[in-house]
Amino acid sequence: MRLLTTLALSAALLAGCATPDRDARLQPGVSRSEHVIALYGQPKRVWPEADGGRTLEYSTQPMGRHCYMVRLTADDRLVAIEDGLSAASRARIEPGMTPEQVSRILGTERSRVFFRQSGEDVWDWTVEPDQTGYGLRFNVYFKDGRVVRAGHSMVFPSRLFPGMDD
Structure with missing residues (x-):
């Protein structure tokens, strides 16, 4: 019983360190906005998309180094999660x-x-x-x-x- 308690506590601690882009609990095509919000709270901003979908912004500024952009379809399904502050994203600024x-x-x-x-x-x-x-x-x-x-x-x-x- 003690081993199970230790394993459960370890899993909870590791889940608490998860980031949206690496969280196995979030699955493209399956997860919905309520799953994301339940795990990571309310987004800093919500960006409407031209196709009827939206992007949830999870910025860690000023102290963090990432900004997770969670893209959802018009029917509220997860498409992808990108770090807006990755080198590739920064290279898009023109x-x-x-x-x-x-x-x-x-x-x-x-x-x-x-x-x-x-x-x-x-x-x-x-x-x-x-x-x-x-x-x-x-x-x-x-x-x-x-x-x-x-x-x-x-x-x-x-x-x-x-x-x-x-």
């Missing part, structure tokens, strides 16, 4: 895109800063670090409501406040 187009791909940003001198509005997202091991942010620069460029910046550890990012 000059000329609107803020809404960027948000639909990357999800809710970590922060926004407006630079008066250049007239640029810069949004950033915390993403997985590269091989250097330093923190990494993906930055999108908007001017007059359109993307002008995008790129990465490294986040170095704070000397004044260890454990905090500069």
Whole structure:
């Protein structure tokens, strides 16, 4: 009996660490929005799709490094789950895109800063670090409501406040 209790507790703990993109309990074509919401709570945003479906946004910003986009059909069945902050998703950001187009791909940003001198509005997202091991942010620069460029910046550890990012 003790072994069964330990196994059940271990399974519950592992399920608690699951992410939508790796959760075996969510099956494309079978799972519905209520399954996703029961497991992961209410989404940060819900994006309507042209085909009548919708996308549920589960952003982990500002501290996390992922944004899970859960795509559902018009009849509420799971199609796919993608990480909006993956390298492939970030590569889709191009000059000329609107803020809404960027948000639909990357999800809710970590922060926004407006630079008066250049007239640029810069949004950033915390993403997985590269091989250097330093923190990494993906930055999108908007001017007059359109993307002008995008790129990465490294986040170095704070000397004044260890454990905090500069």
